[in-house]
Amino acid sequence: MAPFVRDFRGRMTGAAEAVALPASTDEAAAVVDIAREHDAVIFPIGGNTGLCYGAVPTAPGGRPAIVVGMGKMTSLRAVDRAANVLTVDAGMALARVHELAAAEGRQFPLHLGSEGTAQIGGLISTNAGGTGVLRYGPMRDLVCGIEAVLPDGSIYRDLDALRKNNTGYDLKHLLIGAEGTLGLVTGAALRLRQPNRTFAHGWISVTGPKSAVELLSRLQERCGDTIEAFEMLNRAEVDCVLRHIPRTRLPFNATPAWSVMIELAHTDPEADLVSALEEVMAAALEADLADDAFVAQSEAQAKEIWHIRHSVTEAHKIEGVGIVHDTAVRNSAVAGFIEAADEMSARFFPEARVLVVSHLGDGNVHYILMFPHDYWRALPDREAKALEVEMAVHNIAVRFGGTISAEHGIGRKLTSELRRLGDPVKLSVMRQIKRALDPRDIMNPGALLV
Structure with missing residues (x-):
């Protein structure tokens, strides 16, 4: 049970009477019924890649705790290429979603360092972001339907993925970002995009965060919504990765005090993004916003840039x-x-x-x-x-x-800070919603709201 009751960094450990691994939505609903019968509480867990202890079971008042993992629910349910919708089980890993989308000539544009482990249900429950939010938005903008088991054991099914459906409250948005406090996400319909066919990747040494913001403004004016990622790192962060992660290499003579990693992408295979990126970088150098720049000339060089960016969490654990x-x-x-x-x-x-x-x-x-x-x-x-x-x-x-x-997210790590700094009106409404849907506090008690 150990992997199911502690966070992946080993900083917080909980306890549970059982771990349930349902293989279907009906089995997940049966687990909720059992919890209700025995006054137990449920702690959902996905890939356990969160940083706020939201999946660590800490049952209040001695109530029995059941950890519910979605690791057996990994099926592809449907693909609709015309509507650009992929419907999957909540336990499917993000990397597998990328593979399925690519096989259909599409992309699912959410990318983060833990995509080989992170599961769709957990990404929905935490409204995950990643490097592509600038262009595509967070998970909330990429989900067009949800299936979930609610605290009373009923199954909410909303996988029609309609572009237009003006029939009242859009309940899926209550579940997105709710951190498992309002139900168990068991399935999702995901928005796909046309695949990008041409790219440009660069790494530029800027003179400081103010210069980086000005560079972003110039890049937006020149390249519009082709900006896929714009990531700023300080010297200590880059050096931490270089120190601890194998096969990392710096394209500069020395680590910049501040630098920005840039990715441009376009669906048009004829788009000359490299020239556009080089143009903006040259202007930045001339305007003293930057003092060095590197543009990847191959896919291998591009991967080297982003290998550093996506390795920061792993490097932190060692540092x-x-x-x-x-x-x-x-x-x-x-x-x-x-x-x-x-x-x-x-x-x-x-x-x-x-x-x-x-x-x-x-x-x-x-x-x-x-x-x-x-x-x-x-x-x-x-x-x-x-x-x-x-x-x-x-x-x-x-x-x-x-x-x-x-x-x-908030998880268990930031609940006191949310109470201290959150908008009182918003928090009051959130508590009312929680009481209305989960009056017995069955779903992930102690997370988000306390």
């Missing part, structure tokens, strides 16, 4: 204990947020190294304070220290009009 923040502000405010956070960190947490990786195109900043393993082990109260760090960074995010969770 130390990172207090990872999932903040977001308007991209126009990113530079100010980082500057204020750096000043705060240097003053109050000098033991930590600051690592930054940002989906700059959508304003999402993963601001990470990385503490050495030895320092962290010696702390008398690690949870209190982590909360102290989180509160300090979150205060700055809110001051800049931002959020404490852009794509990772």
Whole structure:
């Protein structure tokens, strides 16, 4: 049972009476019926790649706990090429969805480092983002239908995937991002896109976050919605990956203090994206927004760039204990947020190294304070220290009009912070919805709302 009751980084461990692995929606509904009969609580788990402990079972009041995993529900249900819809079981891994879409001459444009493990149900429940949000939006924009077992054991089926359906509340949007607190997602209809046929990949050393924001504006003016990804990293983050991850290589003579990884993509095989990217980069160099640039000349070179980007989480586990923040502000405010956070960190947490990786195109900043393993082990109260760090960074995010969770969710990690900083009216409505759908608090108690 161990893999089902602790988070993948080994930082939090729970307990459960049983792990249920239903192979069908009806079996999942039967598990919910059993839980209701025995006053048990249910903790859904997908690929267990979350960072906020949302899948760790922590049953309140001694109630029996059942972990429900979707790992046996991996079937392809239907493909509709004309409507660009792929319908799958919730336990299917994201990488498998990519394979199925490609086999139909389509793409599913959600990409993140854990796609070989992350499951569709978990990605829906956390409204996952990834590197393509700038162009395609988060999971909420890629899901056109959901099937789920509700807390009363009934099955909500909405897999018609209609473009237009104006018949009242769109209930799937309650389940997307609900972190399993309103039901067990068992199936989903996903929006596919036409595949991109030409690409350009680059890595540019910018003079700072302000320059990166200006570069984004120029790139948008020149390349429009062909921008697939625009990822900013600081020197400490890149060096962390180079230090710990095999087969990583830097195209610059030295690690830039700040740099941006860029991907352009177009469905037109004749589109000259490389020339467009080179044009924008050259103008940035001339305007002193950047001091070095690299454009991939082959697929292998492109993969080397993105191998570094997608390896940051793995590198963090080796480097130390990172207090990872999932903040977001308007991209126009990113530079100010980082500057204020750096000043705060240097003053109050000098033991930590600051690592930054940002989906700059959508304003999402993963601001990470990385503490050495030895320092962290010696702390008398690690949870209190982590909360102290989180509160300090979150205060700055809110001051800049931002959020404490852009794509990772709340889980069990940030419930107190949501209470402290969340909109009271919104939180009240959320609690009313939870009580209406799950009055016995069966579904993932302790996550999101407490």
